Amino acid sequence: MKLAAVDIGSNAIRMQITSxxxxxxxxxxxxIEYLRFPLRLGLDVFNTQKITEGNRxxxxKLMKAFKILIDLYEVDDYMACATSAMRESVNGKEIALEVKEEIGLKINIIDGNKEAELINKSLNKFFDEKTYLHIDVGGGSTEVNIYKNRVKLSSKSFQIxxxxxxxxxxATSVxxxxxxxxxxxxxxxxxxxxIGTGGNINKIFELSxxxxxxxxxxxxxxxxxxxxxxxxxxxERVNKLNLNHDRADVIIPAGKIYQRIMKAANSKKMLxxxxxxKDGIIQVLYERNKTKKPLI
Known part of the structure; x- marks a missing residue:
């Protein structure tokens, strides 16, 4: 069975194909395949509420490339999810419809709660009787989930x-x-x-x-x-640390969000x-297809 996940974020767009x-x-x-393309839709939307014509x-073009790869790999099922940039953009739904009609790729524009739910699908194996604070910092929003004794107590998405x-x-109020x-x-x-998820905390971990x-x-x-x-x-961050340009400017503000939330919880350690x-999407697709297509 081959499954594909497309994560349309505010700072970059990713596709993963899993066997x-x-x-x-x-x-x-x-x-078996992973691509990350640095298309910063959030820079448009958070300033003008609209995805510019150039980025559209x-x-x-990127969605056409992803659809070609999905077809070439003979993927059994896929899911493409767009998060804060497209859901806040006044032309996000229009662009998603254009992609569906021209390319045949369906894009789901999901809210913050659905985003948190999908991410959590990939984390279930880490939860036990302890208390966990899951923090996912994206380009446009931060999802915070709280677990005790394997049970989710609460979940909330914040516009930061x-x-x-x-x-x-x-905003200070956020x-x-x-x-x-x-x-x-x-x-x-x-x-x-x-528990920290997101590209920036992964890079901070690597730099440690x-x-x-x-x-x-x-x-x-x-x-x-x-x-x-x-x-x-x-x-210096780009050349001495070999960070991508679209990582070098956002890694510090992202790190400060993780830091501040951990401080509020008096948490001393992060997994x-x-x-x-993308991993949560793959898990959902597997659950959806495991009874339809036998594994080889």
């Missing part, structure tokens, strides 16, 4: 993200609302373990030079990495599993 097989009773998920044309924060336009939400559910909790097989970051290590990043200019929306 799922079964051998001696063991089901195996293997990523680029987006259509790495791209939206570039011009420091995020910061306060996010902190109040976390403290409401975790004020008397001890040993809260954070972790030991082999370690997937945890201490809050002090996050602070240290951000401090080192802030000492460098944009050009960074390198999973996200």
């Amino acid at each position: 799922i097989t079964q051998y001696e009773g063991v089901i195996k998920f293997k990523r 044309r680029k987006f259509i 993200g790495s791209v939206r924060s570039l011009d420091h336009k995020e 910061w306060n609302s996010m902190e109040d939400f976390v403290q409401k559910y975790l004020e008397n909790s001890h040993s809260v373990i954070s 030079l972790p030991r082999k097989n370690k997937r945890y970051l201490d809050v002090e290590k996050i602070e240290y990495v951000l401090d080192q990043l802030q000492k460098l200019t944009f050009e 960074v599993p390198d999973l996200g929306l």
Whole structure:
């Protein structure tokens, strides 16, 4: 079985194709294709509420390329999900309809709660009886989920993200609302373990030079990495650290969002599993298709 997930974010657009097989009773998920294209739709939308004509044309070309790959890999099922940039854009639905009619690729424009639900699908194996705070920082929104004893207590999406924060336009009320939400559910909790998802926390983890097989970051290590990043200019981050241009400018504002939420929860440790929306989509597609198509 081959499944494809397309994640249309505010800072970049990703596609993952996964092959799922079964051998001696063991089901195996293997990523056979992954593409990330730096098309920053959020920069348009968070300033003008509209995707520009230039980016619309680029987006259509990219969707054509993704559809060709989906067909070439003979994918059994796919799902394309667009998040905050397209859902806030006045022409987002119009562009999604154009893609469907011209290319035959259906795009689901999802709200923040659905986005959080899909991301959580990929994280279920990490939850146990402890208390977990899941933080997913995207370009335009941040999803926060709270779990205790394997049960989700609450989930909320906030209009604050790495791209939206570039011009420091995020409202103080959003910061306060996010902190109040976390403290409401975790004020008397001890040993809260954070789980961080998103491209920026994955890069911060990589820059922390972790030991082999370690997937945890201490809050002090996050602070240290951000401090080192802030000492460098944009050009130094690109050339000395080999960061992509569309990562080098957003990694600090994103890191500060993770940091502030962890502080509100008094969380000292973060698990960074390198999973996200695309992985949750693959899980949903597998559940939808596992009874229809036998695994080989």
